Amino acid sequence: MSKETKWAICSTCDINCGLLVTVEDGLVKSIKKNPDHPLTPNSICVKGANANKYITHPDRLTHALKRVGDRGSGQWEQISTKQALDEIADKMKQLIAEDGPETIGSTYGWSSNAGAASRRFMNLLGSPNWTWTGYVCLANSTVPSKATYGFWQFPDFHNTKCIVLLGHAPGPQRWTAEYLWIKDALDRGAKLIVTDPRRNSYSDQADIFLQIKPATDSAYLLAWINVIIEEDLYDKEFVEKWTVGFEQLAERVKEYSPEWASEITGAPADKIREAARMYATNGPAVIPWGAVPDHHANSTQTLRALTILRSITGNLDVPGGELLMGYHPEILSDDEFELNDRLPVEQRKKMLGIDRFKLLSWETLEKTGPAMEKVWGKKYSNQVSGGAMAHPASMWEAMKTGKPYRLRALISQCNNTLNSYPNTTHIYEGLMSLDLLVVMDLIKSPTAQIADYILPATHWLERPNLFNYWDWIPVYQGGQQSVQAPEECLHDWMLWRELGVRLGQEKDWPSTMEDAYDERLKPAGLTWEKLSTQDRASAPEITFKKYEKTGFGTPSGKVELYSSIFEELGYDPLPSWIEPPESHVRKPELAKTHPLTFFTGMRENYWFHSFGLGRSIKELRSREPDPRMQIHPDTAYDLDLSDGDWAWVESTSGKRIKLRSWLSNDTHPNVVRVPHGWWYPETTGSEELEAALSSLWKSADAVILHDSDEYCDKEQGNFQLRGLACKVYKVEDGTEGTSYIA
Incomplete structure (x- = not known):
């Protein structure tokens, strides 16, 4: 019997914890926390601990499938992966010959570690229509930071004295490593400020808790700036020496008093003022990333307000503050591997959505490029796969209507x-x-059920992983492959390499993923074998206040409180408040027809996103059998809802989804929390059920969400997922749905 322990990196969520995987005779026997991991020691959640159930599940795809009936009919032919790739490439050649490379689009998700490879393939192909789920959250956070101070910040939890959590609640089973970092900081005495529409796991231990209305974050953040400037709580030396636009900012925020913000957010003005003072006077402080600011039609200016708060309080690139860590000086970055310079200029202009949402365009990358290159040595900075991205809703519209041109193919990984x-x-x-x-x-x-071809993927236990948080930080980890994948399954990276070879890109692709890793590591004197089995990680020495030598990576070389990039693009160079598209203030008539407000996007403990296999794992699904709508007991009483009753949640789109009622005093009486990403993999199988897409339409939050321009952030195009109007009513027709039985 052979037994060994592998250092693996879990890619179920964006934390990517380092784990110890025990393998016996080629099978995973246990998955445990790694106490010696350099970044995420002792971190594991229930999803990672049960990952071996994914790769052995009977529903797991192990062979390529080709559609032989009508799209969505559930009729498939099993073929080899090689045949599938050959036929896919041939069809792509035909479409490109007829309509150009821009007719091909791609999208990928969190469970893949091939974002740089997919972008490399698309750049070499000549198509600008690359996007991914980071458009909805995380990736769209990066550009406002780059426009303000030239890099995306990373919080130094280990030395901070104050933490601000904006609707963000890492816990033992979600974002576990961050939960441990925060716990350590609080144990050391760090202050904690929490804002959330509902009481979360941090509310009771917070020094200040602001229970706000959904989608009103930018209002109280602007009020914080107002207080900090009016009361002279800002870092005067830093502001005078290292910022531009302070006078314009001070004038802009005069109207945004705590009393004004209180009317909008529902939080008391004195608490808003107290929170601003606590953040400004208890530095170094951090405001770690959370999805909430990304989920608004005013997202960009909310993010700009956050960058300004970090800046004027002197929290940039200092111990315990927001680190601007830059790139690894010797290892080839994701940005460089993407070969962004190979996408022709004329093709960049064809990217769908950039006629309206310019901040995620190649034009912006070109504007930020010179300063980024001067300070960080990289012209094209797509940190966290942000930067240039096609607008998803514009892609669907181009598929459907052919406007501005027809998008005829999509690769969804x-x-x-x-x-x-x-x-x-x-x-x-x-x-x-x-x-x-x-x-x-x-x-x-x-989505696979309506595909022409389904390709079987590898799981993170079955592939090596060179990971550095998508160029967020300059620390490269080596994650070993734990077990072999089924023979026909394809590594994420290899999909793009194999298609690239078939489409004339062979000279631009290393033969294997490991060869690509070796190429990237070679300048540092490393090999993939050495990094993954001996060193485990490679990182430069952390230094602080690097801007004192280099300046900031912005056109002015300073923190641009008044953004020249925004101004050149035709956007407001200063943050401002915009009423959410469906607030009862903006549309008072909705108070009669859709009296409640809902938000979605929160991650569950037992699955991170819309990936369905997690909902097929007994050990996970038994803990959360059904999708649950969180609603206040008083509101539920008025609606004749008891705990566990099935209810409809209907948005202004006229569409509705069915959820179980979860009565909780933690939520505001006017607010409903809707879970993210639900579908029912147990209903997949027969042609009849498969045509209904595994009951996708029953409970998926995406069904009731909008994507028209009215509901999109005007600078970046990300979507309003919070603060939307709805009505809730009891399911009376006997169609309660099928509860999963483990």
């Missing part, structure tokens, strides 16, 4: 597209209009 972006109906209509839909996944997701 480990991304349940129908359930990963808002407005499932729009996405479905777009995908059903395609000439070619290729889905690569571990399971036959709803």
